[in-house]
Amino acid sequence: MISWNDYWKTYSTSKAEKWLILERNKILQKYFNIIEGNEKSVIEIGCGFGSNISLLKETLPNCNCFALDNSIEAVNLVKQRIPNTVLADASDTKFDNETFDLVYSSGLMEHFRDEKPLIDEWKRILKPNGIMVTFIPARFSLWQLYQIMHFGNWQHGYEKSYTQKMLIDLFLSNNWKIIDIIGIDPFSMNGFAMKLFNISFQPIWKKSFLKSGYTELCIITKK
Ligand SMILES: C[S@@+](CC[C@H](N)C(=O)[O-])C[C@H]1O[C@@H](n2cnc3c(N)ncnc32)[C@H](O)[C@@H]1O
Structure with a gap:
């Protein structure tokens, strides 16, 4: 098992990972833009290397960006690009109630x-x-197949994956309202190619009606 501190010390973003980061950014931008207000703030919880929060700051220059992680290596790396980066636990952030317009994690x-x-x-x-x-x-x-084949065990300790139903049940049972669920990478080709060959390509189907077969799911919720 690799600690997050050790992982971020030697991390570099693969070509294909950049593709996933761009896909996530499109979703983040879309939902940031539909929130009403002028001086809007956003936080990435568990920012790691800070790829998405940094890209969001570039694409939305008037966005007040924050980041949080409990890895000191991650915080020191991201602070150079996002000065409001804090070392804290994701379930005890120390921020005041109702601070952020957009909260996200990846x-x-x-x-x-x-x-x-x-x-x-x-x-x-x-x-x-x-x-x-x-x-x-x-x-x-x-x-998921790659993860099972390659690591035999999860690289970072406990890790799970979700079906759409698991996600919906989780958020509904905790009194969230669901705005949307989006699948990223239909047929999960880039996710697979990403680790195996360090490549990515534009998927043939950008939007898909699939119930499963994505690399990532993204759930968009409100109170
Ligand atoms: C898979 S990485 C994701 C990094 C980044 N969000 C991304 O998408 O590339 C998970 C990150 O969550 C952080 N993390 C794990 N448990 C945490 C906790 N309890 N509180 C804050 N951060 C945590 C780890 O240090 C790590 O940087």
């Missing part, structure tokens, strides 16, 4: 056996009209 929630303390905390710091976007690995995908 690649974080799947590492928790019990998600409730996390999503309760994110609800607490979200403004009443705010939006939360959560990216997690989809259950039935080539990416």
